[in-house]
Amino acid sequence: MSTAPISKILAPVDLSSCSRAALEFAYKLAVPFGASIEAMFVRPLHGVTPSGETQPPKGDELEAARAELHRFVMSIPGTRPGVITERVEAGDAHEQILRAAEHGGFDVIVLGTHGRTGRVRSLAGSVAESTVRTASCPVITVREPR
DSSP states (O other): OOOSOOOEEEEEEOSSHHHHHHHHHHHHHHHHHTOEEEEEEEEOOEEEOTTSOEEOOOHHHHHHHHHHHHHHHHTSTTOOTTTEEEEEEESOHHHHHHHHHHHHTOSEEEEEEOOOOHHHHHHHOOHHHHHHHHOSSOEEEEEOOO
């Protein structure tokens, strides 16, 4: 593991209060290093066709997701232009986060966790937990504010 300063942060968000806390944390981490942040929202795929193929979201749905992500990013206090870029993908959140981390040269992933445990977490799954276990770079999790 390199001890070089952090220069590129991936901040996956689901537009919840815990992902807002994670994005705020990523911003506070980025500023002293002069690092950039890429806020990433993953829109789930839609339904299944009769042939069993998944359907990607339509263009207007992705455009709406981009607008919502932009509003979310702009609501972070003190955000300076150019520090946070925005990215919307479609598919499985865990897979898209790993793909972005692998191909984007990120130094760290900062993401929120709802802090669910037990049966609720096992039924819903945990993008944060699976990302911590499988990411190729360090992962910082930020727990949902109380």
